Amino acid sequence: xxKLTVTDQDVECLSFPDQEKCEHTIFRLDDQISAILSEISxxxxxxxxxxxYSGLRLIRQEPEQCIxxxxxxTNTNIPMIRRMLFNLTKKLGQAVDVDGMTFFAFxxxxxxxxxxxxxxxxxxxxxxxxxxxxxxxxxxxxxxxFDQLKKSSYEEAKRHLLEVYGIGNKIADCVLLFSLEKxxxxxxxxxxxxxxxxxxxxxxxxxxxxxxxxRQYAVLSQxxxxxxxxYAGYAQQYLYYHTRxxxxxxx
DNA sequence: CGGCAGGAGCCCA
DNA sequence: TGGGCTCCTGCC
Numbered sequence: 001x002x003k004l005t006v007t008d009q010d011v012e013c014l015s016f017p018d019q020e021k022c023e024h025t026i027f028r029l030d031d032q033i034s035a036i037l038s039e040i041s042x043x044x045x046x047x048x049x050x051x052x053y054s055g056l057r058l059i060r061q062e063p064e065q066c067i068x069x070x071x072x073x074t075n076t077n078i079p080m081i082r083r084m085l086f087n088l089t090k091k092l093g094q095a096v097d098v099d100g101m102t103f104f105a106f107x108x109x110x111x112x113x114x115x116x117x118x119x120x121x122x123x124x125x126x127x128x129x130x131x132x133x134x135x136x137x138x139x140x141x142x143x144x145x146f147d148q149l150k151k152s153s154y155e156e157a158k159r160h161l162l163e164v165y166g167i168g169n170k171i172a173d174c175v176l177l178f179s180l181e182k183x184x185x186x187x188x189x190x191x192x193x194x195x196x197x198x199x200x201x202x203x204x205x206x207x208x209x210x211x212x213x214x215r216q217y218a219v220l221s222q223x224x225x226x227x228x229x230x231y232a233g234y235a236q237q238y239l240y241y242h243t244r245x246x247x248x249x250x251x
Numbered sequence: 252c253g254g255c256a257g258g259a260g261c262c263c264a
Numbered sequence: 265t266g267g268g269c270t271c272c273t274g275c276c
Contacts, residue, residue, distance in 0.1 A: 074260040080272060081259070126270025131261080168261050189259055211260095213265075 001096050001105050002026065016096055027057045036183075040228055040235040045199055049238040058237050059178055063146035064139065065106040066179035070171045071131045080124070087123035091115075109139035131166020138164050146180065154182045169217045177233040186224045186232045187240075188217060195243045196220065203227060 002022055005012040013023035024030050041047035061069075072084045092107035092115060112120075113136035120129045138144035144164060149157040157180055161172040169188070176185035188196070193212055196203060204212075204220035212220065228235040 070259075072259095075258065075269075076260090076271075077258045077273080080270095083272090121270090124271065127261095127268090128270075166261065170260060174259085187259090191259080 001098070001103060003098055016098065025060055028060050029057075031058075033057075036231045036234055040231050040238075043228065043235065046228070046235045046238055049242050053238060053241055056238060056241055058183075058234060061179045062106070063149075063175065063179040064109050067135055067167075067171070067175045068106075068109075068112070068132060070174045071135055071166055072125060072128055074128065074131075074166075074171070084124050084128075088112075088120075088125070091119065091123055109136045112136040113140045128166070134165035135167070149180050154184055157182060158185075169214070169221070173221070177236070183233045184225050184230050186221060186228070186236045188212065188220060188224075189240075191243045191247070192236065192240055193220075195239055196224070199239075200224075200227075 001016045003014045003016070004023075005014075011023065011027075013021075013026070015022040019025070021029075037050050041050055068088075069081070069085060072088075073081045076084075086104075089104035089106055092111045093104035094107075096103050096105055112132065117129050117133065120132060125132060135144070139146075144160070149160060152160070154176060157176055158172050161167050161175060162169070167175075173185045173187035176182035177187060186192075190211070203223045204216060224236075225232045
């Protein structure tokens with residue numbers, strides 16, 4: 001659990017249990033950011049966005065928290081996602097008191113795997129209960145080993161993730177980018193798909209569809225990683241943030 | 252007030 | 265390739 005304090009100058013970070021320089025972990029401050037930004041700035045639009053949204057960073061999450069969060073995020077909206085995750089942490093997570101307020105840590109996969117389906121359902125997860133259960137079981141029985149996946153290539157790690165019920169292309173790419181150190185992962189949700197069709201019509205086989213088929217996702221995914229390179233995920237972050245800003249939805 | 256559409260996707264037929 | 269899945273919100 002982390003407490004962030006925004007000051008005029010920067011962001012102060014305090015973690016529980018205490019971890020030295022947790023902001024370096026969370027905001028990837030150890031990345032060679034100038035080299036990364038200059039590489040993705042070969043693209044004119046990204047170059048513009050890098051200047052416009054200077055300071056934007058990729059977040060590094062704990063894999064378990066990351067994958068459960070994105071499983072809950074299918075076919076819904078952000079207020080709903082927050083509610084589901086809050087209910088889940090309140091029901092199963094450990095209470096932590098900070099500044100006189102009680103927060104709840106993200107529960108372990110073991111805790112989730114032991115939780116009954118009806119209790120999970122009571123968190124408002126709906127049909128996602130089946131996927132949440134499947135992910136928890138894979139983690140507990142060792143068939144989903146995040147430490148191993150961190151050492152694997154993008155392609156191999158993604159293949160393993162896709163074997164889990166409830167994990168499709170988009171969630172797999174999010175988990176790879178935000179928690180498994182695959183900076184070339186480029187998650188394509190409906191917003192990014194629209195943005196790509198509008199700004200990069202020559203990528204993705206000139207498919208203008210907002211909803212991508214399995215095949216279209218694979219083609220576009222491969223092409224954007226070729227085009228933006230090993231730090232494609234950083235480019236995605238700028239494009240995604242910009243798209244959401246344009247839509248007037250800044251969380 | 253009720254009814255309906257739609258939303259950080261995925262699975263199955 | 266399209267429909268269903270849960271739940272909630274916004275709109276009419």
